[in-house]
Amino acid sequence: GNSVTQMEGPVTLSEEAFLTINCTYTATGYPSLFWYVQYPGEGLQLLLKATKADDKGSNKGFEATYRKETTSFHLEKGSVQVSDSAVYFCALWTSTSGTYKYIFGTGTRLKVLA
Amino acid sequence: NAGVTQTPKFRILKIGQSMTLQCTQDMNHNYMYWYRQDPGMGLKLIYYSVGAGITDKGEVPNGYNVSRSTTEDFPLRLELAAPSQTSVYFCASSPPRDGTGELFFGEGSRLTVL
Numbered sequence: 001g002n003s004v005t006q007m008e009g010p011v012t013l014s015e016e017a018f019l020t021i022n023c024t025y026t027a028t029g030y031p032s033l034f035w036y037v038q039y040p041g042e043g044l045q046l047l048l049k050a051t052k053a054d055d056k057g058s059n060k061g062f063e064a065t066y067r068k069e070t071t072s073f074h075l076e077k078g079s080v081q082v083s084d085s086a087v088y089f090c091a092l093w094t095s096t097s098g099t100y101k102y103i104f105g106t107g108t109r110l111k112v113l114a
Numbered sequence: 115n116a117g118v119t120q121t122p123k124f125r126i127l128k129i130g131q132s133m134t135l136q137c138t139q140d141m142n143h144n145y146m147y148w149y150r151q152d153p154g155m156g157l158k159l160i161y162y163s164v165g166a167g168i169t170d171k172g173e174v175p176n177g178y179n180v181s182r183s184t185t186e187d188f189p190l191r192l193e194l195a196a197p198s199q200t201s202v203y204f205c206a207s208s209p210p211r212d213g214t215g216e217l218f219f220g221e222g223s224r225l226t227v228l
Contacts, residue, residue: 043219
């Protein structure tokens with residue numbers, strides 16, 4: 001079946017450190033891949049996406065590359081800020097019996113210290 | 115832009131009470147979803163709808179009911195509330211199957227059942 005596995009948190013970093021949050025997936029067909037971010041007290045919002053193999057999604061200094069050979073979509077940022085503290089969700093969007101559905105990972109909490 | 119609006123934001127229920135969480139979107143999206151998010155966990159799909167008059171169960175539908183009489187509204191009803199339904203509930207919508215797949219979330223409704 002379809003699934004998403006992402007690294008467990010919490011991840012605690014100092015400001016300006018390099019961030020990697022690992023995400024791997026299992027899916028039939030050709031899913032689209034997403035990273036969503038949830039700031040405290042808010043709903044999820046799209047951070048970036050990639051719709052086919054080798055695509056790189058980017059936004060607000062974050063990047064992730066759709067790697068079909070390793071079934072991965074790792075999130076990276078070169079220099080994190082305190083304002084990046086949030087929960088990050090990896091997700092895939094794929095069709096099951098003609099209906100498109102999302103599969104979410106369990107989320108990784110990031111805490112950035114000044 | 116209103117986007118996806120959920121009400122109420124907070125609610126405390128006694129065991130056995132019933133209530134309806136309201137969700138409305140003004141983006142003319144076909145797909146709408148209800149998720150629950152338990153502490154430290156990812157999102158679990160309760161119900162979804164692919165258009166007015168069409169609904170289907172997600173992963174955790176027991177204890178809930180939905181209806182979709184209009185494109186805009188997708189209320190979630192809890193019958194006979196139980197402590198296990200204490201959670202944060204998110205409504206989301208997405209446009210027709212156009213390949214983008216982005217989900218638009220409401221701000222969430224925090225429900226406590228005592």
